[in-house]
Each structure stands twice: as C-alpha cells, then as structure tokens.
Amino acid sequence: MEDWDDDEFVSTGSGRFDRPTSASVWLGFIVVFISFCLLPESCFTWSEALWRTHQRLRREMLQLLRLSARGPVFKLLAGCLQPVLTLLAGCVRACSCGRLSSRCRPPHSLCAKASGPTEVMLIWTPLRLPNAFHDERYVIAWRPHSDSGEPLDLPWTEQLIDSNLYGTAQDGRWGTLVDGLPEAACLRVRLCSVNRLGRSKWSHEEVEVITLALLQEDGRPVQRPACARTRMVSAPGIQLCLQCSTPLSAKKCSRTHAKVACRPIFGPDCPHGPFCERCRNRVSEQALPCCVCRGLVDTWVEPAKPLQPAATSSVAALNSS
Ligand SMILES: [Zn+2]
Ligand SMILES: [Zn+2]
Structure with a gap:
C-alpha cells in the first residue's frame, strides 16, 4: 500500500491531478458545506430528515460566524480592511463628482x-x-x-x-x-x-x-x-421632546402630553409635554411614571392648544456670556 503524503504536490506536469491533497479535500468539504447551508428551504420539502439537517447546520454555521466576529482574527481583518474600503469609497466619491449621491436629508x-x-x-x-x-x-x-x-x-x-x-x-x-x-x-x-x-x-x-x-x-x-x-x-412648526429634545413635527405631536394626577411640587409651570414616542414609552414602562417635573403621569392626552415653538430649556443657553 502506498504512503499518502499530505504535503506532496500531486499535480503532474500535464495538469492532471493524480491524488487530492488533504487541503483540497478540506476546501471541497467547506465549499459543499456552505453551499448546502445556503440552499433555500424549498429544496428540502421532499425530505423532513434532510430539512432538519439543513436547518441545524445553518443554525450552527450562523453561530460559528457570530462567535468568529467577536474574535481577534476577524477584528484584525476588519481593522485592516476598513481603511482600504474608506479610501476606496473616498476615491469613487471624488471621481463621481457627486453623481452617486443620494438625496440630502437635513442635518x-x-x-x-x-x-x-x-x-x-x-x-x-x-x-x-x-x-x-x-x-x-x-x-x-x-x-x-x-x-x-x-x-x-x-x-x-x-x-x-x-x-x-x-x-x-x-x-x-x-x-x-x-x-x-x-x-x-x-x-x-x-x-x-x-x-x-x-x-x-x-x-x-x-x-x-x-x-x-x-x-x-x-x-x-x-x-x-x-x-x-x-x-x-x-424651527417654525417644530417642537422638541421635553425629555430628550428630539424634534417633533406637528403631525407627531398628538397624544404626547402627560396628564398628571396631581399638581407637581417642582416645576408648577411644566407643560408636561410634548414627549417623543420613545420617551413616552419609557415613561409608561416605569412603575411610577413621572414627567420631567416629577408629577405623577395619569394618562396621555393631546395638547389643549397648539403650542408655539418655544426656546428649549434643556438644550438652551449653551453659552450665556
Ligand atoms: Zn424624547
Ligand atoms: Zn411636567
């Protein structure tokens, strides 16, 4: 029986391969494995066992990718590729003279x-x-x-x-x-x-x-x-969330004011709103939902009258002198 030498090149001079190396066997196995996992589920409707195997292998491959993404090798590769991709994108952006741009959105x-x-x-x-x-x-x-x-x-x-x-x-x-x-x-x-x-x-x-x-x-x-x-x-027509200062358009300002159960001790002039959807949900999830003035929120209502855009108290006065 002949010895199997893994490191030996087995290609003949004419380009014909006599024996596969272990590297090519592994490479072929990985290609088949990934191809099998990427096949759509509809290919396995005729066999439940095959469908289960496909689903299990796909889950394990995704888990493997997730774990690899946290590892040092992946981070090293990403760190090396990111500057190259950034440079490439900058070159394409400069050469295209803005023709590949999307429609602008406000800063x-x-x-x-x-x-x-x-x-x-x-x-x-x-x-x-x-x-x-x-x-x-x-x-x-x-x-x-x-x-x-x-x-x-x-x-x-x-x-x-x-x-x-x-x-x-x-x-x-x-x-x-x-x-x-x-x-x-x-x-x-x-x-x-x-x-x-x-x-x-x-x-x-x-x-x-x-x-x-x-x-x-x-x-x-x-x-x-x-x-x-x-x-x-x-800006005119824009209100800011009382808690996080997110801009709110007039359309999004319905039912965003809190109705407090009793008159707050702190901030008696608090308008109790408007709140953005995220802040409103966060406040509602609290055991004792409170407005920024510490007033206990009873329910959410529409503002009694449209509020005029006013100076924001939370982000105002960045520089007073
Ligand atoms: Zn908010
Ligand atoms: Zn309030």
Whole structure:
C-alpha cells in the first residue's frame, strides 16, 4: 500500500491531478458545506430528515460566524480592511463628482458656541445615509429677528460650507466658524445640506444669536469685548421632546402630553409635554411614571392648544456670556 503524503504536490506536469491533497479535500468539504447551508428551504420539502439537517447546520454555521466576529482574527481583518474600503469609497466619491449621491436629508444636533462679539462656532451632525458614495455640503443662512422672536421681513444671508473644521472626525460631526455677523443684532441661524440633487429641508433646530457692539457710544472700540449670546430654538412648526429634545413635527405631536394626577411640587409651570414616542414609552414602562417635573403621569392626552415653538430649556443657553 502506498504512503499518502499530505504535503506532496500531486499535480503532474500535464495538469492532471493524480491524488487530492488533504487541503483540497478540506476546501471541497467547506465549499459543499456552505453551499448546502445556503440552499433555500424549498429544496428540502421532499425530505423532513434532510430539512432538519439543513436547518441545524445553518443554525450552527450562523453561530460559528457570530462567535468568529467577536474574535481577534476577524477584528484584525476588519481593522485592516476598513481603511482600504474608506479610501476606496473616498476615491469613487471624488471621481463621481457627486453623481452617486443620494438625496440630502437635513442635518441634526445643531448647536452653537459664541467665540467673539460677532462670531459663532456652529457644530452639527449629518444624517448618515446608507450610501458610501454620498457627498454633500452645507448651507448656513442667517437673518435678523425681533427680540420677541418674530421674524422680520428680511432676506436670509447664505453661506456655503464645504470644509469641516474638525477634519475627518470619527464621530462624523461638522463644525464651522461664522464670523462677520451684524453688530448688536438678534439673529436666527439655520442650516441645510445640499448636493447635485438639490437641497434638503432646513434643520429642525435654529440658533438665536445676540451679537454685541464693537464700538462704544462715544465711537471708541470696546475694551475686552464679551462674546455674543446664543441659545437653541426650534424651527417654525417644530417642537422638541421635553425629555430628550428630539424634534417633533406637528403631525407627531398628538397624544404626547402627560396628564398628571396631581399638581407637581417642582416645576408648577411644566407643560408636561410634548414627549417623543420613545420617551413616552419609557415613561409608561416605569412603575411610577413621572414627567420631567416629577408629577405623577395619569394618562396621555393631546395638547389643549397648539403650542408655539418655544426656546428649549434643556438644550438652551449653551453659552450665556
Ligand atoms: Zn424624547
Ligand atoms: Zn411636567
């Protein structure tokens, strides 16, 4: 009987294989095993035993994949492949000139920090779309408002933003510095995204900026000028969740206010809403469901009257000086 040498190459010079190596046997077995698991269930309707075997093998293969995904080898492979794929997507995005982009969606989590008497740092987060080749830029618009929050009949001044102050931040946030705003004015700043397919809607949040004068009444420059004041406000027609500040459109604001069982001790002026669906479910699941004012929630109702978009107390006053 001949010895079976696993490491021996068994291909002849003419390309004919005399004996399979153990590696090719294992490879063939794995291919057959994966092919068998990937076959649709409808192929085994004629045999219950075969169907059960197929289901069991498929479950075990999925479990094996799940465990492998947590292992160091898979993480190492993913760590090596991710930069390559990111670079490849960036090249395709640049070469396509935005032709592979999806339709823009409004950015969210807009916030602001004043950095001078007429300068504001804006920070926002783009909405992630399931398209690796999506490309977009942003338009910042501002215009004066009255101190009472009423819009003045003035056009918006727009500024195109195509570079991120944060560079390629891992969390995907964008930032830019808006300077040259009018002195001693109350302004509203809003944001949208834009690409070849057009603009998105405006952000659900707006920033109210109160800039300061650079000159004193006698015409001399202000010594050590303070920073402008900023606060977050909701866009017209948009309310924010009382608990998590998620923007809520008018359509989603029905039955989102809590009716408390008794008058709360803390926050007697609390409107008890609106709550987003997630917060409402979370509050309802509590043993003693409470509003943010600690009032015991009895039931959920529609608001007695449509609330005017108001300044958010939870995210407001990012910068008060
Ligand atoms: Zn919420
Ligand atoms: Zn309340």
